[in-house]
Amino acid sequence: MKQRNRFVFDMLDQDSPEAGRESIYRAGTPKRVYQEALDTVLEVPFTKQELKGLFLHPDTQAPEMMPNMIIRSYGDAIIRLTMACSPDVPDDASNPMLLWDASLQQGALLPVRTKDGWELKDERGICRVCINTKQENREILSTLQPEPPRTFDVTILADGKTPVPFMAYDDFFPSQSESFSLGFVQRDALVNRWVYSLHAQPDEKFAGTGERFASMNLAGKTFVLENTDGLGVNSRRAYKNVPFYLSSKGYGLLIMSSGHVRLSLADISTRAAQAVVEDEVLDLFFIGGNTVEQIVRNYRRITGFPSDVPLWSYGTWMSRMSYFSADETRMVVKNMREGGYPCDVIHIDTGWFEKDWKCEWEFSKTRFPDPKAYLKEMEEQGIRISLWQLPCIAKDTKHYALAQAHRFVAPKSEHVALGSNFSEVEFDGNIDFTNPEAVRWYQGLLEHLLKLGAAVIKTDFGEVIEEHADYHGMPYRTLHNLYSLLYQKAAYEVSRQVKGAEAMIWARAGWTGCQRYPVHWSGDCACSWDGMAGSLRGGLHLGLCGFAFWSHDVPGFQGVPSFMNSRPDNDLYIRWTQMGVFTSHLRYHGTTAREPYEYPEVADLARQWLRLRYALIPYLAREGRKATQTGYPVLRALIFHHQDDPICWSIDDQFYCGDAFLVAPVMNSSGLRDVYLPAGEWVDFWSGEVLSGGGWLKHVAHSLALMPVFVKKGSIIPIYPEIVQHTGQMEMQKIRELHFDATYSGFRTSILGSIIHLDEI
Numbered sequence: 148m149k150q151r152n153r154f155v156f157d158m159l160d161q162d163s164p165e166a167g168r169e170s171i172y173r174a175g176t177p178k179r180v181y182q183e184a185l186d187t188v189l190e191v192p193f194t195k196q197e198l199k200g201l202f203l204h205p206d207t208q209a210p211e212m213m214p215n216m217i218i219r220s221y222g223d224a225i226i227r228l229t230m231a232c233s234p235d236v237p238d239d240a241s242n243p244m245l246l247w248d249a250s251l252q253q254g255a256l257l258p259v260r261t262k263d264g265w266e267l268k269d270e271r272g273i274c275r276v277c278i279n280t281k282q283e284n285r286e287i288l289s290t291l292q293p294e295p296p297r298t299f300d301v302t303i304l305a306d307g308k309t310p311v312p313f314m315a316y317d318d319f320f321p322s323q324s325e326s327f328s329l330g331f332v333q334r335d336a337l338v339n340r341w342v343y344s345l346h347a348q349p350d351e352k353f354a355g356t357g358e359r360f361a362s363m364n365l366a367g368k369t370f371v372l373e374n375t376d377g378l379g380v381n382s383r384r385a386y387k388n389v390p391f392y393l394s395s396k397g398y399g400l401l402i403m404s405s406g407h408v409r410l411s412l413a414d415i416s417t418r419a420a421q422a423v424v425e426d427e428v429l430d431l432f433f434i435g436g437n438t439v440e441q442i443v444r445n446y447r448r449i450t451g452f453p454s455d456v457p458l459w460s461y462g463t464w465m466s467r468m469s470y471f472s473a474d475e476t477r478m479v480v481k482n483m484r485e486g487g488y489p490c491d492v493i494h495i496d497t498g499w500f501e502k503d504w505k506c507e508w509e510f511s512k513t514r515f516p517d518p519k520a521y522l523k524e525m526e527e528q529g530i531r532i533s534l535w536q537l538p539c540i541a542k543d544t545k546h547y548a549l550a551q552a553h554r555f556v557a558p559k560s561e562h563v564a565l566g567s568n569f570s571e572v573e574f575d576g577n578i579d580f581t582n583p584e585a586v587r588w589y590q591g592l593l594e595h596l597l598k599l600g601a602a603v604i605k606t607d608f609g610e611v612i613e614e615h616a617d618y619h620g621m622p623y624r625t626l627h628n629l630y631s632l633l634y635q636k637a638a639y640e641v642s643r644q645v646k647g648a649e650a651m652i653w654a655r656a657g658w659t660g661c662q663r664y665p666v667h668w669s670g671d672c673a674c675s676w677d678g679m680a681g682s683l684r685g686g687l688h689l690g691l692c693g694f695a696f697w698s699h700d701v702p703g704f705q706g707v708p709s710f711m712n713s714r715p716d717n718d719l720y721i722r723w724t725q726m727g728v729f730t731s732h733l734r735y736h737g738t739t740a741r742e743p744y745e746y747p748e749v750a751d752l753a754r755q756w757l758r759l760r761y762a763l764i765p766y767l768a769r770e771g772r773k774a775t776q777t778g779y780p781v782l783r784a785l786i787f788h789h790q791d792d793p794i795c796w797s798i799d800d801q802f803y804c805g806d807a808f809l810v811a812p813v814m815n816s817s818g819l820r821d822v823y824l825p826a827g828e829w830v831d832f833w834s835g836e837v838l839s840g841g842g843w844l845k846h847v848a849h850s851l852a853l854m855p856v857f858v859k860k861g862s863i864i865p866i867y868p869e870i871v872q873h874t875g876q877m878e879m880q881k882i883r884e885l886h887f888d889a890t891y892s893g894f895r896t897s898i899l900g901s902i903i904h905l906d907e908i
Contacts, residue, residue, distance in 0.1 A: 151201070152201040152202070152323070153325070153415050153416075154324055154325050154326055154327075154415060154416065155198065155201065155203065157369075157415050158326070158342065158409065158411065158415055158421065158423055159171060159332060159342065159423065160423075161198060165334060168334050168335055169332050169333060169334045169339065170195055170196075170332070170333040170334075171195070171196040171198070171203065171330065171331075171332055171333075172193040172194065172195055172196065172212060172330055172331050172332075172333060173193060173194055173196055173203075173205075173298070173327050173329075173330045174191050174192070174193050174298065174299035174327070174328065174329035174330055175191070175192045175193065175194060175211075175297050175298060175299065176192075176279075176280050176297040176298065176299065176300070177189040177190060177191050177192075177216070177264075177265075177278055177280060177299070177301075178190045178191075178192055178213075180258045180265045180267075180278060181258065182255070182256075182257070182258060185219065185253050185254065185255045186217050186218070186219055187217070187218040187219075187256045187258060187267055187276075188215050188216070188217055188218075189215065189216040189218065189278070190213055190215060191213070191214065191215070191216050191230070191299065191329070192211045192212070192213055193211060193212040193213070193214065193330070193331070194206070194209075194211055195209035195212075201323075202322035202323055203322055203324060204322050212232060214230055214231060214232045215230075216228060216229070216230045217229045217230075218256060218267060218276060219253055219256075220253065220254050220255070220256050220267075220269055220275055221251050221252065221253055221254070221449075222250075222251050222252070222254070222445070222448075223269070223271075223273075223306065223307065224305055224306040224434065224435035224436050224441070224445055225251070225305060225432060225433070225434055225435070225445055225448075225449070226275055226276060226303050226304075226305045226432075226433045227430070227431065227432050227433075228303075228429070228430075228431045228433070229428065229429070229430045229431075230329075230341070230428065230429045230430075231338075231427060231428040231429070232331070232338045232427075233338070233427060236428055237428070242403070243629065243632055243633065243636065243660060244403065244405065244450055244629070244632065244658070244659040244660040245403075245449065245450060245660075246449075246450060246451030246660065246663065247448070247449065248447070248448035248449075248452070250448070251448045251449070254269055254270055255269070255270065256268065256269055256275060256276065257269075262281070263277075263279050263280070263281045264277070264278045264279045264280035264281055265277075265278040265280065266278070269307070271307075273304075273307040274304060274307065275303070275304050275305070275307055276301065276302070276303055276304065277301065277302040277304070277310075278300075278301050279300040279301070279302075279315075298315050298316065298328055299313055299315065299328045299329040300312075300313065300315035300328065301313050301328075303433045304435075305398055305433040305434055305435035306397075306398075306435025306436060306437075307435075308397075308435070309396060309397040309398050309435055311345055311346075311394075311396070311398050311400075311433055312345065312346045313328040313329065313343070313344065313345055313346070314326055314328050314344040314345055314346045314347075314416075314418065314419045314421070315328045317344060317416050317418060317419050325415065325416035325418070325419060326342075326344035326415070326416045326419040326421040327342050327343070327344055327421075328343065328344050329341075329342070329343050329344075330342045330343075331429075332423075337427070338427045339425070339427075340406075340423050340424060340425045340426065341423070341424045341426065341428075341429035342421065342422070342423050342424070343421065343422060343424075343429065343431065344416070344419040344420070344421035345400070345419065345420045345421070346418065346419065346420075347366070347412070347413040347416075347417070347418055347419055347420045348396065349417075349418075350395075350793075351366060351394055351395055351396055351413065351420075352364045352365075352366050352394070352395040352793070352796040352797075353365040353366050353392050353393065353394055353395070353412045353413070353420065354392065354393050354687075354688060354691050354784065354786065354796065355389065355391055355392040355393050355399075355688055355691040355692050356370060356372065356388065356389060356390070356391070356392050356410060356688065356692070357372065357385055357387045357388040357389035357657065357688065357689060357692055358385050358386060358387035358388075358657065358667075358669065358670075358685035358686070358688060358689040359385065359684065359685060359688040360377075360380045360381060360382065360383075360385065360681045360684050360685050361383075361684065361688075362684070362797070362799055363684070363687065363688075363784065363786075363796060363797055363798060363799035364796050364797050365392070365412050366412055366413045366414075367412070367413055367414050367417070368411075368412055368414055369409065369410065369411040369412070369414045369415060370383060370388075370409075370410050371383075371407060371408070371409050371410075372388035372389075372390050372407065372408040372409075372410055372628070373388065373407045373408075373627070373628065374386060374387070374388055374609075374610040374611070374627065374628050374630075374631060374656055374657075374658065375610055375611060376608075376610055376611055377610075377670050377671065378671065379670075379671055379672060379673050379678065379681070379705070380669055380670065380671075380672040380673070380678055380681035380682050380684075380685055381673065381677050381678065381681045385685075386610045386655050386656050386657065386669075386670045387610075387631075387655075387656060387657030387658070387661070387667065387685075387689060388408075388628065388657075388658065389657065389658060389659055389689075389692040389693070390402035390403075390404060390408045390410070390422075390424075390659065391446060391659065391692050391693070392410070392412065392420075393439060393442060393443075393691055393786075394420070395786075395790070395793070395796055397435070397436075397437075397442075397790075398433060398434060398435055398442065399433075399434040399435075399436075399442040399443070399445070399446055400420075400431065400432070400433060400434070401431070401432040401434060401446060401449065401450075401659070402422060402424055402430070402431060403430035403431070403432060403659070404424050404425075404426040404428070404429075404430060405426075405625055405626070405627070405628045405629035405658060405659075406424055406425035406426040406624055406625060406628070407425045407624070407627070407628070408422055408423070408424050408425070409422060409423040410422045425624060426625075432446075432449060434446055434449075436778075438787075438790060439691070439778070439786050439787050439790045440777060440778040440779055440787055441778060442778065443691065443692075443693060443778030443779075444777055444778030445778070446692075446693050446778070447662070447693050447778060450659055450660045450662070450663075450693060451660055451662065451663040451693075452662075452663070452775055452776065453662045453663060453665050453693070453694065453695035453696065453774065453775050454639075454643075454650070454651075454663060454664065454665060454775065455648070455771060455772060455775045456651045456665055456666060456696060456732075456771060457648065457649045457650075457651060458764070458768055458874050458877075459491045459492070459531055459602075459873070459874045459875070460491075460492070460603075460651055460666065460732060461491075461731075461732065461733075461764045461767045461768060461771070461874070462489065462490065462491025462492065462733075462760075462761065462764070462873060462874050463488070463489055463490040463491060463492070463733055463734075463735070463757055463760065464490075464491070464492040464493075464494055464533065464698075464732070464733065464734035464735065464736075465479060465483065465490050465492065465493055465494070465734075465735050465741065465742060466493070466494035466495075466496060466533075466734060466735060466736040466741065467496070467735075467736065467737060467738075467739065467740055467741050467742075468496045468497065468704075468736070468737065468738050469495060469496035469497045469498035469499075469503070469535070470493070470495050470496070470498060470499075471498035471499075471503070471514060472498075472511075472514035472515065473514065473515045473516075473521045476493050476495065476525070476532075479493060479742060480493065480525070480528055480530055482742065482744050483742065483744075484528070484872055486743070486744050486750070486754065487754055487870075487872075488742075488743050488744070488753070488754055488757055489757050489758065489760070489761045489870075489871060489872050489873060490530065490872070490873060491529065491530065491531060491873045491874055491875075492530065492531045492532075492533050492602070492603070492734075493525065493530055493531075493532055493533070494532075494533035494534075494535070494605065494653075494734065494736065495532065495533065495534055495535065496535045496605075496736075497535055498514075499511060499514075499515060499534060499535070501513070504541070505541050505543075505544055506536050506537055506539070506540075506541065506544070507544050507545055507546060508536060508546075508592040508593070508595070508596060509545075518599055518600075519599050519600060522599060522600025522601060523600055525600075526600065528873075529872060529873030529874070529875040529876065530873070531602030531603065532600070532601050532602055533601070533602060533603045533604075533605055533653060534596060534601050534603075534604055534605065535605045535607055536593075536604060536605065536606075536607065537607045537608045537609075538577050538578045538580070538589075538606075538608060538609055538634050539574040539575075539576065539577055539578070539608070540555070540556050540574065540575055540576070540578065541574050541575070542574075542575055546592075547575065550578070550585075550588075551575075553584060553585075553588070554579065554582060554584075554585070554619065555578055555579060555582065555584070555585035555588055555589070556575060556576045556577065556578060556579060556585075557576060557577075557579040557582075557613070557616040557617050557618045557619065558616065558617050559576060559613050559615050559616035559617065560615045560616075576612075576613045576616060577609075577612045577613065577630070578634075579618050579619050579620075580630065580633035580634055580637055581618050581619045581620025581621055581626060581633065582618075582619035582620065585619070586633075586637045589637055589638075590637055590638075590640070590641035593638060593641050593642070594641050594644070594645060597641070597642060597645040597646060598645055602646075602649070603642070603651055603652060603653055604638050604642065604652055604653070605652070605653040605654075606634060606635050606638045606652050606653065606654045606655070607654075607655055608655065608656065609630055609631040609634045609635070609654070609655065609656035610630075610631060610655070610656035612626065612627055612630050614627075628658045629658060630656075631654070631656035631657055631658050631661055632657075632658050632659070632660050632661050634656075635652060635654050635656075635661055635664040636663075636664060638652050638654075638664075639651075639652050639663075639664035651665055651666055652664055652665070652666070653666055653668060653698075653734075654666070654667045654668070655667070655668065655670050657689075657694070661694075662692070662693040662694040662695065665694075665695065665696040666696040666697070666698055666731070666732050667689070667694060667696070667697055667698070668697070668698040668699055668700065668732070668734065669682045669685050669686060669697070669698070669699040669700070670700075670704075671700070671704040671705055672699060672700055672703050672704050672705075673703050673704070673705055673707050674702055674703030674704070674705065674706055674707050674713065674715040674719065674737065675703060675707045675719070676719065676814045676815055676816075678703045678704075678707075679702075679703065679719070679722070679723050679726065679812070679814050680799075680800060680814050682699040682700075683699075683726065683799065683800065683802065683812065684799045686699065686730065686782050686802075687782065687783075687784040687799055687802060688784075689780075690780030690781075690782055690783055690784060691780075691784055691786075693778075694780060695731070695771065695774035695775060695779070695780045695781060696731040696732060696771065696774070696780070696781060697730065697731055697732070697780065697781075697782055698727075698730060698731065698732035698733065698734050699727065699730065699734075700734065700735070700736040700737055701720075701723045701724055701726075701727045701733065701734065701735045701736070701741070702715045702719050702720045702722075702723035702724065702735075702737070702741070703715060703719070703723065703737060704736060704737045704738065705737070705738055706737070706738050706739060710738060711738045711739070712738075712739070713739075714739050714740075715737070715739075716816075717746055717748050717749045718749075718816050718851055720746050720749060720753070721749050721752055721753060721756070721851055722812065722813050722814065722851075722854070724753055724756050724757075725756055725812060725813070725854045726810070726812040726854075727760075728756055728757075728759055728760040728763070729763075729782075729802075729804040729808060729810045729856075730781070730782050730804070731767065731771060731780075731781035731782055733760060743757070749851070752851065752852060752905075755903050755904055755905050756905075758870055758902065758903045759899070759903050759905075761867060761870075761871055761874070762866045762867050762868070762899055762902070762903065763864075763866060764867060764874060764877070765865040765866060765867055765879075765882045766805065766807075766864050766865050766866065767781065767804075767805070769805075769865060770804070770805030770806065773805075773806075781804065781805060782802055782803075782804060783802060783803035783804075783805075784798075784799075784802065784803075785798050785801060785802070785803065785823075785825060787803065788803060788825070789825040789826065792825055792826065794823060794825075795823075795825060798823055800812065800814060800820075801822065801823060806859070806862065807858050807859050807862035807864055807887070808832075808856060808857070808858055808859075809824070809825075809829065809856070809857040809858070809859070810854075810855075810856055811847075811854065811855035811856070811857075812854055813849060813854045813855075818848055818849050818850060818851065819846055819847065819848050820847055820855070821843055821844065821845050821846065821847065822843070822844040822847050822855045822857075823842075823843050823844075824838060824839075824840035824841070824842065824843075824844060824857065825840050825841070826840045826841045827839075827840045827859060827860070828840065828859075828860035828861075829857040829858065829859065829860060830857060830858045830859075830860050830862075830887045830891060831856075831857055831893075832856035832857060832858055832894060833853055833856070833893060833894045833905075834893050834894075835891050835892045835893035835894075835896075837860060838857070852905050853905060858887045859887070860887060860888070861887065861888060862886075862887045863884050863885070863886055863887070864884065864885045864887070865882050865883070865884055865885075866882070866883055866884075866885050866898070866899065867881065867882060867883075868881060868882075868883045868898050868902065869881065869902065870902050883898060885897060885898065885899070
């Protein structure tokens with residue numbers, strides 16, 4: 148079998164049809180280091196490489212290229228490296244992914260000569276970058292191999308303590324590399340993509356990269372960060388990709404690009420965390436901090452903090468695909484109220500238009516004859532209405548001709564149909580959010596609905612756009628991943644103008660910066676234990692990428708095995724509800740009925756869990772506010788609190804809900820699972836028993852009524868002590884505190900047990 152060079156072909160795509168038009172350049176030792184105002188500039192030579200068979204050799208006949216690297220320091224824990232072969236580097240003001248925190252200021256780095264090269268020191272005299280320019284030639288013991296090349300050998304200390312070296316010599320021999328510390332691929336004399344490599348330690352672990360449906364520790368995996376319809380939550384496809392990850396070594400890395408990224412974390416080379424970035428510019432933020440929370444907080448200081456959400460959004464959202472009339476939703480509300488199932492939001496999916504899926508941003512005149520009166524009626528019953536829509540214009544709709552004539556949809560060279568899940572509706576491309584006129588037109592459509600009385604807009608889709616189209620403001624390869632940010636920004640900003648502090652959206656796609664516009668949900672998960680597990684994994688990784696709020700479809704979206712006809716099993720319905728009670732937002736949604744009264748065998752159990760949810764809303768709102776000001780999400784991976792525990796880097800079926808709750812959902816029909824209790828003292832939420840952490844509880848058994856929930860000893864939880872039908876009935880002066888100390892003797896004897904009857908304790 149012919150040997151394959153994994154770096155050359157798997158990373159650099161040199162077996163692609165375009166490879167013959169491409170040249171590969173590898174960075175060498177910086178030749179000059181100097182200051183320019185607050186920037187430090189490195190002159191870095193790049194040598195063209197020749198591919199001979201499977202090996203890369205320096206092309207000694209080709210002239211070197213000498214682009215500058217700009218190194219900048221922000222605060223005491225962020226170092227930024229920017230490289231471009233063209234002087235036309237986009238400025239920060241035009242980058243929608245950036246939203247600098249006012250407290251984050253650039254400081255100078257002073258180059259200081261050392262015996263091995265240079266150190267860049269900040270105003271405190273702390274070294275933040277080490278540049279090795281010495282690299283003395285090793286003794287040549289054989290003439291069979293050439294002298295090893297001088298290469299880009301730089302170590303970043305973003306926080307002044309944690310060294311993150313570029314992987315300078317990831318070679319078997321000089322012409323057989325597993326990665327380049329720094330390089331680029333030129334196509335038709337223009338930079339097409341950049342490549343970099345950082346050293347990965349043998350036991351190093353990684354997490355993040357967006358809503359990743361993989362295990363918590365991403366070491367040994369390669370992903371293409373390219374937004375697409377996930378078609379579930381059990382594959383490498385993802386609606387929300389974020390080019391940011393955290394390392395157990397104590398740093399985070401943000402690739403500031405909207406281009407597609409191939410990210411290999413100790414996989415293609417097990418000693419390298421490397422990436423290929425499809426961009427003309429390489430812009431890397433090395434982010435330090437003493438804790439995972441501080442690293443994520445610093446990430447948010449660069450890309451924006453999440454906005455807060457209204458209190459009512461923490462209530463139950465009830466939906467299916469779809470309700471089709473005002474009368475149908477009235478019946479749902481009547482049944483929820485009469486059955487004692489608390490509910491704050493009814494979501495109307497694709498069925499509120501004259502024809503299902505044909506989005507015209509107007510209510511059907513036959514099925515919703517008086518939308519203003521209808522929305523007012525719902526509000527008086529404590530119900531907000533959420534409305535589905537998407538950023539596409541269907542043919543044979545009232546807006547089609549206008550959108551085409553005014554270029555609100557980018558003209559394209561060939562027709563596109565956006566998939567079979569659109570039923571018989573034929574769409575003609577996405578709204579062009581790079582066109583300011585298109586943005587204003589779209590916001591006007593939403594403004595009318597919001598002023599009419601709609602509470603929230605579901606910004607569905609946005610992860611796929613037409614490749615062969617002439618967008619107003621940027622090319623496809625720059626816009627594709629960025630589209631979700633521009634789409635959600637437009638929807639959120641008009642919601643904010645109309646609703647003020649009550650504004651939010653309900654979004655599916657995502658990229659860097661989308662955390663500013665909550666809430667995001669996991670997309671079309673399967674009604675299965677696999678779908679439940681995949682959803683949680685995605686939420687945990689997303690919370691490590693700056694997103695504070697996250698939801699999911701309870702108890703899964705699509706039926707298994709029949710998409711529109713298979714009904715979720717009763718135990719899955721309850722187990723997913725239990726998990727949802729402890730996530731930031733709780734929405735029932737799917738292809739068949741999801742209302743709890745449609746599951747009579749377990750309806751009472753669902754009622755009790757929803758009452759627990761409402762009792763915990765004061766706590767959830769407190770943790771939500773905290774999440775908008777710190778680096779924490781509401782739903783947290785265990786490493787937020789136990790980053791030094793290597794076991795926690797591998798746990799993706801447990802989570803923290805805020806500071807206090809440790810939740811271990813049951814994801815099987817047996818009611819059995821193992822639970823890991825991290826270090827500390829933990830109070831069993833149900834029995835009141837105090838347990839010492841730092842080990843496993845094996846074969847923990849719970850009936851369908853309960854799941855494993857623990858509370859950090861000493862926690863004080865604000866709760867609402869009365870049964871309500873919706874959050875509008877809550878009187879904030881009635882909030883009580885529940886202390887998890889020696890006075891707590893279990894759920895049944897607590898104030899919660901007096902209003903919530905989970906009898907099998």
